[in-house]
Amino acid sequence: MENRPLEYDYTVAKWFMLTTVVLGIVGMLVGVILAWQMAFPAVNLMAGEGLAEYTNFSRLRPLHTDSVIFGFTLSGIWATWYYVGQRVLKVSMAESKFLMVLAKLHFFIYLLVVVAVVGSLLLGISTGKEYADFEWPIDIAVVVVWVIWGMSIFGLIGIRREKSLYISIWYYIATFLGIAMLYLFNNMEIPTYFASGGIGAWYHSVSMYSGTNDALVQWWYGHNAVAFGFTVPIVAMIYYFLPKESGQAVYSYKLSLLAFWGLMFVYLWAGGHHLIYSTVPDWMQTMGSVFSVVLILPSWGSAINMLLTMKGEWQQVASSPLIKFMILASTFYMFSTLEGPIQAIKSVNALAHFTDWIVGHVHDGVLGWVAFMIMAALFHMAPRVYKREIYSKSLMNTQFWIQTLGVVLYFTSMWIAGITQGMMWRAHDEFGNLAYSFIDTVTVLHPYYTIRAVGGTLYLVGMFLFAYNMYKTMTSSRRVEESELQNASPMGA
Amino acid sequence: MDIGTLQAYAYFFFVAFLVVVLYSYIYHLYSSQWKGKRDYEKYGNIALHDEITDQPIETISKNDDKKVGGINE
Numbered sequence: 001m002e003n004r005p006l007e008y009d010y011t012v013a014k015w016f017m018l019t020t021v022v023l024g025i026v027g028m029l030v031g032v033i034l035a036w037q038m039a040f041p042a043v044n045l046m047a048g049e050g051l052a053e054y055t056n057f058s059r060l061r062p063l064h065t066d067s068v069i070f071g072f073t074l075s076g077i078w079a080t081w082y083y084v085g086q087r088v089l090k091v092s093m094a095e096s097k098f099l100m101v102l103a104k105l106h107f108f109i110y111l112l113v114v115v116a117v118v119g120s121l122l123l124g125i126s127t128g129k130e131y132a133d134f135e136w137p138i139d140i141a142v143v144v145v146w147v148i149w150g151m152s153i154f155g156l157i158g159i160r161r162e163k164s165l166y167i168s169i170w171y172y173i174a175t176f177l178g179i180a181m182l183y184l185f186n187n188m189e190i191p192t193y194f195a196s197g198g199i200g201a202w203y204h205s206v207s208m209y210s211g212t213n214d215a216l217v218q219w220w221y222g223h224n225a226v227a228f229g230f231t232v233p234i235v236a237m238i239y240y241f242l243p244k245e246s247g248q249a250v251y252s253y254k255l256s257l258l259a260f261w262g263l264m265f266v267y268l269w270a271g272g273h274h275l276i277y278s279t280v281p282d283w284m285q286t287m288g289s290v291f292s293v294v295l296i297l298p299s300w301g302s303a304i305n306m307l308l309t310m311k312g313e314w315q316q317v318a319s320s321p322l323i324k325f326m327i328l329a330s331t332f333y334m335f336s337t338l339e340g341p342i343q344a345i346k347s348v349n350a351l352a353h354f355t356d357w358i359v360g361h362v363h364d365g366v367l368g369w370v371a372f373m374i375m376a377a378l379f380h381m382a383p384r385v386y387k388r389e390i391y392s393k394s395l396m397n398t399q400f401w402i403q404t405l406g407v408v409l410y411f412t413s414m415w416i417a418g419i420t421q422g423m424m425w426r427a428h429d430e431f432g433n434l435a436y437s438f439i440d441t442v443t444v445l446h447p448y449y450t451i452r453a454v455g456g457t458l459y460l461v462g463m464f465l466f467a468y469n470m471y472k473t474m475t476s477s478r479r480v481e482e483s484e485l486q487n488a489s490p491m492g493a
Numbered sequence: 494m495d496i497g498t499l500q501a502y503a504y505f506f507f508v509a510f511l512v513v514v515l516y517s518y519i520y521h522l523y524s525s526q527w528k529g530k531r532d533y534e535k536y537g538n539i540a541l542h543d544e545i546t547d548q549p550i551e552t553i554s555k556n557d558d559k560k561v562g563g564i565n566e
Contacts, residue, residue: 006545087543163551166539240540249537254522257533261518265511487541 008086009093010385012103016079017378021467023071023114030064032460035453039446054122062133063121068366069131069229071114076374077175077233078149083381084168084240085153089160099155106148113141125203129218131225132186136205139187146183150176167256171236174264178228186221212279223271230370232263235302237377242306242326245380246316247487251308255301262298266291273344276353292344299337306330321396322489325376328404332368336361357418364411367459375466380489382473389480389490391472395465403462409455417448
């Protein structure tokens with residue numbers, strides 16, 4: 001009987017790292033195409049009239065949102081889960097064949113879902129519900145993937161050596177439970193072919209909800225998809241990766257617990273702010289507004305905790321591009337969790353709703369917070385899973401500044417565009433006649449749409465630098481010893 | 494009392510109750526530390542000492558300790 005030292009098994013983490021990078025590029029490339037289409041509509045025909053059906057804005061838009069949410073972000077969440085989960089629970093995937101098989105199944109069924117999603121959306125097969133576009137067969141496959149992930153989380157927790165669950169694990173569990181509940185309820189749908197006795201396509205369905213109820217459930221889902229997809233798991237990441245990379249324990253563990261429960265309780269009630277001045281009951285709109293403002297507290301609780309974790313170690317921000325990514329992510333988290341509540345205030349919403357300011361808000365959150373944190377996590381993981389140093393520090397720095405410039409151009413142009421748009425829509429003369437027609441706003445907004453497309457393109461360039469750096473790290477970077485992997489990640493020049 | 498008034502009272506007391514719960518939780522966290530019942534801050538070290546060979550911050554059971562360090566094949 002041979003006795004070899006026990007090691008963490010990163011096989012599945014590595015696979016998900018790969019899909020994070022690939023689907024990140026796909027999602028953001030499609031986003032950039034859309035941005036150029038908004039500025040120059042001729043881009044809709046970029047592949048000729050014959051293929052216009054597949055390249056027009058409306059066909060590509062769900063592909064952009066879904067590949068960033070369910071492709072890039074989910075892959076990032078799972079890559080980090082299969083890394084962080086083992087480490088903070090102090091148990092290796094190699095210790096349980098069952099969990100290893102589950103994790104591999106998780107990955108491969110997820111890949112099938114990705115193929116089905118990309119194919120169906122390109123063919124125009126969609127339920128028409130924003131961020132819940134998948135038809136029922138795909139929904140069922142998504143549920144299978146999710147249940148497998150749940151079994152993997154609780155299975156790993158079940159065989160752990162570390163008695164207390166580190167705060168990141170709480171956040172991963174919340175991600176699992178939150179999305180499970182949201183996804184099931186919002187995707188309740190009736191397959192029309194079977195319900196009607198054979199009419200229409202077999203994959204088509206209609207929602208179980210209609211009218212105002214549909215809107216309520218949809219935005220309870222939509223907003224909390226942001227909560228449990230773009231916030232909670234990303235907070236899980238920063239609570240592990242920033243302390244680990246900087247070598248500083250979380251500034252206040254007690255504050256992290258308090259912020260966790262605060263976030264869990266408050267976030268679920270804020271979705272009503274998507275439906276202000278709509279047909280939903282007024283008290284729900286007010287509740288959505290109020291809870292959105294209250295949400296600043298737990299969000300800033302986590303973000304400030306992260307910034308304070310760097311207390312006395314701020315020189316690391318200057319010296320390490322990896323820390324830079326995380327500190328900027330945390331700062332963007334503070335920024336977008338302040339911006340969101342401001343937009344949810346009824347009087348501000350009257351101006352902001354349906355304008356490009358909302359689009360700007362989503363992107364400073366996703367590009368500045370979510371994507372920066374996921375990329376930082378992957379950079380930290382790479383030397384540890386491939387046993388090689390990060391290929392190039394200067395490339396990381398270049399990527400950081402190109403992408404930061406990209407985000408700034410994106411959200412500033414959308415602020416100006418959105419507020420201009422809102423003001424023009426409501427401008428009227430002394431008799432109440434509207435001062436502008438819709439096309440007047442389109443003309444005025446054109447330069448800002450172009451700036452946004454430039455910002456998005458810069459971010460995409462950064463994504464390619466990221467992919468190249470990761471590829472070189474994986475394949476040809478200097479090999480490192482275990483002793484070099486304690487805190488700050490080793491990086492080549 | 495009509496249903497609207499009842500809802501308003503219920504809403505107020507529910508919010509007041511939750512505020513009490515929140516502050517009680519903060520008090521619980523800090524008082525546990527003062528009284529020496531539990532040092533929450535030590536859990537921050539779980540992330541820092543996360544090698545599989547590191548000693549757990551709190552071991553789940555003494556019997557498990559012997560498993561750390563090797564797989565038998």
